[in-house]
Amino acid sequence: MTDNIKISSKDLNLFYGEKHALRHIDMQIEKNKVTALIGPSGCGKSTFLRCLNRMNDLIDSAKINGKVEVDGQDIYAKDVDPVLLRRKVGMIFQKSNPFPKSIYENIAYGPRIHGIKDKRTLDEIVERSLRGAALWEEVKDELTKSGMALSGGQQQRLCIARAIAVDPEVLLMDEPASALDPIATAKIEELIWQLKETYTVVIVTHSMHQASRVSDTTAFFYMGEMVEMGPTQKIFTSPSQKRTEDYITGRFG
Amino acid sequence: MERHFEKNLEELKEGLQAMSDRVIEALASAHQCLVDLDPSLADGVFSREKEIDLDENRLEALILDFIALHQPVAGDLRLVFAMQDAVVDLERIGDHATNIAQSSVTLSGLRTPPNLLHLPEMSLLAQQMVQDSVRSFLRRDPELARRTIAMDDKLDHLNRDVARLIINAVKEDRELIETGLDIIRISKNYERIGDLSANIAEDTIFLVEAKIARHQDR
Numbered sequence: 001m002t003d004n005i006k007i008s009s010k011d012l013n014l015f016y017g018e019k020h021a022l023r024h025i026d027m028q029i030e031k032n033k034v035t036a037l038i039g040p041s042g043c044g045k046s047t048f049l050r051c052l053n054r055m056n057d058l059i060d061s062a063k064i065n066g067k068v069e070v071d072g073q074d075i076y077a078k079d080v081d082p083v084l085l086r087r088k089v090g091m092i093f094q095k096s097n098p099f100p101k102s103i104y105e106n107i108a109y110g111p112r113i114h115g116i117k118d119k120r121t122l123d124e125i126v127e128r129s130l131r132g133a134a135l136w137e138e139v140k141d142e143l144t145k146s147g148m149a150l151s152g153g154q155q156q157r158l159c160i161a162r163a164i165a166v167d168p169e170v171l172l173m174d175e176p177a178s179a180l181d182p183i184a185t186a187k188i189e190e191l192i193w194q195l196k197e198t199y200t201v202v203i204v205t206h207s208m209h210q211a212s213r214v215s216d217t218t219a220f221f222y223m224g225e226m227v228e229m230g231p232t233q234k235i236f237t238s239p240s241q242k243r244t245e246d247y248i249t250g251r252f253g
Numbered sequence: 254m255e256r257h258f259e260k261n262l263e264e265l266k267e268g269l270q271a272m273s274d275r276v277i278e279a280l281a282s283a284h285q286c287l288v289d290l291d292p293s294l295a296d297g298v299f300s301r302e303k304e305i306d307l308d309e310n311r312l313e314a315l316i317l318d319f320i321a322l323h324q325p326v327a328g329d330l331r332l333v334f335a336m337q338d339a340v341v342d343l344e345r346i347g348d349h350a351t352n353i354a355q356s357s358v359t360l361s362g363l364r365t366p367p368n369l370l371h372l373p374e375m376s377l378l379a380q381q382m383v384q385d386s387v388r389s390f391l392r393r394d395p396e397l398a399r400r401t402i403a404m405d406d407k408l409d410h411l412n413r414d415v416a417r418l419i420i421n422a423v424k425e426d427r428e429l430i431e432t433g434l435d436i437i438r439i440s441k442n443y444e445r446i447g448d449l450s451a452n453i454a455e456d457t458i459f460l461v462e463a464k465i466a467r468h469q470d471r
Contacts, residue, residue, distance in 0.1 A: 209324060236326045238463030245327045250258065 006031040006170060006200040007052060012066035014047055014056065021047050023224040025066070029217075034192055034201040036211035036232065039221035040247065045204045048221065049172050052202065053089035054082045070170065087114065090163035094175040096155035098147030098162075103130075103139050106147040106158055110166040125165050132198070133161035134191050153184025160191065164199070171195060173203040177210065189214045208248055212236045220244045258323050262332070265315055266391060269336060269343075272308035273387040275301050276343050277380060279350040280446070284376040286354050287369065287439065290361035298354035305347035312340045331463060335456035339390055342449040342456075346383060349442040349449075356435045356442075367432050370418050371411040375443040378408050382450035389457040398457035401450060402466075408447035415440040 007029040014022035022044045029035050037045040047056065054075060056062040068075050075085055087110075098106050107126040116122060126143070130136040135157040139150070147158050156176060163171060173192070177185040192214045195201055205211050211218050212232055219229035220243070228241045239245045246252050279301035286294035316337050319325065325333055353376075360367050382404050389397035419433040455466035 208326065212326070237330060239327055248326050249329050250256075 004030050006070065007202070008067075008069050009048075009051070010067040010069070012048075012051060012068060013064070014044075014051060015061075015063045016059070017061045021224050022051070025226050027219060027226060027229060029200065029202060031200050032196050032198075033216040034196050034203060034214055035217045035219065036215035037202065037204045037219050037221060038206075038208065038211050038247075039227075040252075041206075042223075043221040044224040045219075045221045046174055048226075049091075049174055049202060049204050052170070052172055053086045053091055055086075055091065057082060087166045088168055089170040089172060090166065090168035092156070092159050092163055092171060092173045092176050094178050096152060096159050096179075098150070098155050098158050100146065100148055102144045103147050103150070103158060104143040106162050107165045110162060114166060129161040129165040130158075132164050132195070133157045134187065134194070135161055151184070153180050153187055156180060156184070156188060157191065160188075160195075164195075168199065170200045170202065173201065175204055175206060178206060185210070208236075220247060222247070261315075261319050261323065262329070265312070265319060265333070265336060268308065268312045268315060269339060269387070270391060272305060272312060272340065272343050273383070275305050275308060276346050276350070277384055279305065279347055280376070280380045280383060283350045283353040283357065284373070284380065287357040287360075287376060288373050290357065290366055292358040292361045295354040295358050298350050302347045302351045305344055309340055309344040313337070316340070328460075331460050335390070335460040338456050339387070339453045342452050343383075343387075346446050346449050349446050352442045353439050356439045359435050360432065363432060367436065370415050370436060370440075372415070372436065372439055372443070375408060375411050375415075375440060378404060378411070379443045379446040379450070382408070382447055383453075386450040386453035386457070389454055390460065393457065393461050395458050395461045398454035401454040405447045405451045408444055412440045412444035 005028045007027075009025050009027045012022055012025040012027075013020065025044075025048060027048075037049060039045045050056045051064065051068055052070075052075075056064065064076065070085070070089060073080070075089075099109060101109070104126055107129050108122045111122060111125050116125070127136060127140075130139060135154060138154060139145070147155065150158060160171070160176075176192075177188045180188065189210065192201055192203065196216075203211075203215065215232045217229065218232045218235040220227045220235065220239075220241075222243055228235065228239060228244045230240070235244065236248060239248065279298050282294055282297040282301065285291065286298065316333050319333055323329070382401055385397055385401040385404075389395070389401060416437055419429075419437055423429050423433050452467065458464055458466040
């Protein structure tokens with residue numbers, strides 16, 4: 001079992017000043033699976049996601065105790081370089097945020113700052129990343145075009161391509177399709193399903209149906225606690241906890 | 254504020270209650286037709302059966318709409334699937350009531366009133382099972398469901414005993430073959446009503462406990 005665990009949190013607590021935003025979170029996230037985090041606004045799911053690559057370090061008032069391990073290594077240990085951690089554990093945000101540069105440069109930027117200068121290698125990375133994000137066929141003839149000129153769905157896939165260009169092992173996605181139309185959403189969801197062959201994916205979503213469509217495992221958060229976590233099929237047919245059932249059936253939240 | 258979702262769910266439950274009321278009325282009329290050997294009572298069963306068929310169509314359409322519009326999950330999803338099964342089972346029970354009424358009409362035409370053996374008892378038992386299974390479903394009462402399922406053994410036993418008694422009677426008097434076949438047919442219909450009621454009770458267990466109770470050893 002341990003071999004299959006990519007990320008684990010142990011008694012993880014997070015405070016924003018006085019506010020106890022995450023309470024004693026114990027969670028194990030399996031390798032090469034999609035794990036969905038669901039729950040009402042303010043429940044702590046995005047806060048938890050951001051703990052997994054230390055994005056909360058950037059918030060002064062945030063204080064953390066407990067442990068988060070990636071491949072058994074405590075990511076909050078003093079000797080961990082957050083930049084290298086974020087290379088291994090990438091993040092895709094709700095609103096696509098391409099750089100105001102060409103499609104090519106959007107992808108090549110990360111590998112370049114990690115020291116790759118060779119043009120041929122960069123070309124290969126750009127193609128591989130765009131293929132991995134199911135965007136290559138749509139943009140291969142216009143790689144010099146601005147990333148900002150793409151449609152919303154394409155921009156989000158460009159951001160996924162940018163995230164995978166630096167060879168991460170985990171992709172964190174914070175509502176990656178919430179600003180997209182149903183067709184672009186379906187493409188992102190299809191992509192998420194494919195990405196898990198290579199990466200471990202953790203996704204925060206407000207859409208119950210997205211969670212049920214794309215994830216293997218679902219965790220339900222409520223008021224800073226993780227109420228229940230289990231196989232998605234089980235959570236959406238017979239959850240163990242009444243609060244989970246009330247939330248997913250729309251009776252509160 | 255009552256949600257659209259809750260309103261549609263209530264409509265489904267009320268529809269199931271109304272359908273089961275009609276099925277129980279059909280069974281009660283079939284019972285009278287049988288014990289009084291009064292063919293005029295069969296018409297009430299036949300007209301009820303047509304209404305029950307319409308209930309099935311209407312409820313199936315509502316269930317389909319409910320799934321498409323509300324995309325239910327968890328307990329709500331189990332409810333609509335269990336309800337779909339229950340609707341099909343109730344419609345079949347309506348068909349069995351019709352079969353019983355038809356055979357009762359045949360029996361009423363005999364010069365000598367036949368010995369109905371266990372049929373009146375089976376009829377009452379079957380009606381009780383239908384009533385209790387639907388009640389267990391709508392009240393989400395798995396204990397009542399289990400008691401209903403247990404009643405099915407008694408109905409099975411009576412059905413086998415009817416067959417045994419008819420075979421013995423026919424051995425004594427071959428003239429009784431046709432009457433005997435009608436009695437066996439009615440008995441078999443009651444036995445099937447017991448099975449279908451037990452299915453509805455099993456749907457209750459699935460609904461409440463998320464366990465598939467069908468095809469398990471009873």
